Amino acid sequence: MYTMDLTGKVAIVTGGANGIGKAIVDAFLDCGAKVAVADMSVMEKASSDHLYYVKTNVSKSDQVEDMIKQVTTHFGRLDILVNNAGISTMDYMVDIKEQDWDRTMDVNAKGVYLCTKAAAKILKAQGEGGKIINISSQAGKNGYRLMGSYVASKHAVLGMTKVAAIELARDQINVNAVCPGIVETDMKRTERVIGGELRGLDEELIRLEDNSQVPLGRTALPEDIANVVVFLASKYSDYMTGQGINVTGGMTMN
Numbered sequence: 156m157y158t159m160d161l162t163g164k165v166a167i168v169t170g171g172a173n174g175i176g177k178a179i180v181d182a183f184l185d186c187g188a189k190v191a192v193a194d195m196s197v198m199e200k201a202s203s204d205h206l207y208y209v210k211t212n213v214s215k216s217d218q219v220e221d222m223i224k225q226v227t228t229h230f231g232r233l234d235i236l237v238n239n240a241g242i243s244t245m246d247y248m249v250d251i252k253e254q255d256w257d258r259t260m261d262v263n264a265k266g267v268y269l270c271t272k273a274a275a276k277i278l279k280a281q282g283e284g285g286k287i288i289n290i291s292s293q294a295g296k297n298g299y300r301l302m303g304s305y306v307a308s309k310h311a312v313l314g315m316t317k318v319a320a321i322e323l324a325r326d327q328i329n330v331n332a333v334c335p336g337i338v339e340t341d342m343k344r345t346e347r348v349i350g351g352e353l354r355g356l357d358e359e360l361i362r363l364e365d366n367s368q369v370p371l372g373r374t375a376l377p378e379d380i381a382n383v384v385v386f387l388a389s390k391y392s393d394y395m396t397g398q399g400i401n402v403t404g405g406m407t408m409n
C-alpha cells in the first residue's frame with residue numbers, strides 16, 4: 156500500500172516556526188516523524204514527544220553544530236534535514252546595501268552550507284542513508300526585479316544541491332531542492348509592501364498581479380510546498396537526487 160509513512164524517522168526543519176517551514180513540520184508530524192525545529196523565532200506550537208525546538212541562527216557555525224548535537228542527543232538519530240530558513244531583502248541591483256547583500260547570503264546560502272555539512276556528517280556516520288531537502292525558489296532559476304541578493308542566494312542553493320547530491324550519493328543520501336513560486340506567508344506579504352513602495356504601486360495591485368501570473372490560477376499555500384517536501388523525504392523519491400523541483404502552479408517550467 157502506498158503511504159507517506161515517516162514513522163521512526165527524525166527530521167530537522169530550519170525556519171520551522173513559521174510559514175512554509177511550519178507547514179512542513181505539521182506534515183512530517185502527521186506522517187509519524189519526530190521533528191526538530193531550528194529557528195531564530197520562538198515556536199508557538201508546544202513541544203511534545205515528537206517535537207523539539209532549538210533556538211538557532213543557521214548562519215552561525217557554532218549554533219548549527221550545537222543544534223545538531225542537541226537534536227541527535229534528544230532523538231538519538233537523524234534521517235532528514237530540510238534547509239528552509241530564509242530571508243528576503245529587496246532593492247534595485249544598483250542600490251543594494253552591502254549589509255543587506257551579506258545578510259541574505261549569510262542566511263540563505265551560508266546557512267544551507269553549514270547545516271548540510273553538520274547533518275551530512277551524522278548521516279554518513281549512521282550509514283543508513285538520508286534525505287536533505289533544500290528550499291530554493293523559482294528565483295533560483297530565473298531573475299526577478301528588486302530581488303538581486305535573494306536571486307543570487309537561491310541560485311547558490313541549487314548549486315550546492317547539485318554538488319552535495321553527487322558527493323553524498325555513495326552514502327545513499329539524496330539531496331534535492333524544492334523551488335516554490337509565490338507562497339502566501341509573512342515573507343511574501345512583506346515583499347508586497349516593500350516592492351509596492353519601491354515601484355510606487357499599491358500592495359493589493361501586486362497581489363492581483365501575483366495571482367494573474369500563475370497558470371493554475373492561484374498563489375500557493377504553505378501546504379502546497381510541504382506536500383512535495385514530504386514526497387522528497389519519503390522512500391518514493393529514493394531514485395531522485397540533485398533535482399530542483401518547481402512547485403509554482405506552472406509559473407516556472409525550466
Ligand SMILES: NC(=O)c1ccc[n+]([C@@H]2O[C@H](COP(=O)([O-])OP(=O)(O)OC[C@H]3O[C@@H](n4cnc5c(N)ncnc54)[C@H](O)[C@@H]3O)[C@@H](O)[C@H]2O)c1
Pocket residue numbers: 169170171172173174175176193194195196211212213214239240241242262266290291292293334335336337338339340341342343
Ligand atoms: N513565500 C514565498 O513566496 C517563497 C517562495 C519561494 C521560496 N521561499 C523560501 O521558502 C523558505 C521559507 O519562507 P517563508 O515564506 O515561509 O518565510 P517566513 O518569513 O514566513 O518564515 C521563515 C522562517 O525562517 C526563520 N529564519 C529566518 N532567518 C533565520 C536564521 N538565520 N536562522 C534560523 N531561522 C531563521 C524565521 O524566523 C521564520 O520562522 C525560505 O527559504 C524562502 O526563501 C518562499
